[in-house]
Amino acid sequence: MDGREKGGAAAVAFEHVSKRFGDANAVDDVNLAIAEGMFVTIIGSSGCGKTTLLKMVNALVMPDEGEVLVHGRATSNADPIGLRRNIGYAIQGSVLFPHLTVEQNIAYVPTLLNSGDEDRTEAAVKKWMDIIGLPRDIMDRYPAELSGGQAQRVGIARALAASPDILLADEPFSAVDAITRASLQDEIKRIHEQTGITVLFVTHDIDEALDLGDRVLVMEAGRAVQFAPPEEILRAPATEFVNRLVSRKQSVYAR
């Protein structure tokens, strides 16, 4: 059994999920289902619970109430290590192992999974370096010898190299210039189209959220206030906050 026992189950479902830290409701009764292969962007002001929501998918944070289901199976019943094997996690800033080369960083999880099959691991590393637009000649460099954009690409390649079927991305493009960011956005779109991977992508940037997402999830003080395709977010913002978020865009799209 691979955890997909409920045929056609959503890749990720939040069933009335809440999480508190002290007095703060980090996530407040979130109830939604994300179909397999969907690209969901998550946006909201600072501290509204985006990261906490993401971390509940790979069981880095457990809900106080409700259940998070991954392929129909509650994270509370899953072995966290097995769960994380199928879930790539790319976060902002550099989280590369500083003492390992680019190749070793990307190979880290495939090495564990391929248990010593070096050819298979090397093939996986090269494949992901090519897909993500990393030149082969940086394979032997250490993270400190990379540009910010290269380090973020390596982080994403590492998250994808284990061939996960879900990618959690927490502002993965936040620390790069606009041009690098645009090219990384194109690449993540292409990877999504090519692999059919389910993506949950946190961003602070409404343009990025509307451009990348099949669905945009807007969060406000821990609550999921709107979960809809970009056109609907623009056409019918559900709250005053969503309205403010998109007001500038509507005039542009209405032209």
Ligand SMILES: Nc1ncnc2c1ncn2[C@@H]1O[C@H](COP(=O)(O)OP(=O)(O)OP(=O)(O)O)[C@@H](O)[C@H]1O
């Ligand atoms: N480990 C923790 N301990 C205590 N409080 C926490 C913890 N993690 C998150 N919080 C609090 O929970 C709330 C939601 O935090 P979270 O990081 O999920 O928000 P966010 O929307 O991702 O914010 P940002 O956009 O600033 O990254 C915040 O009030 C935060 O201070």
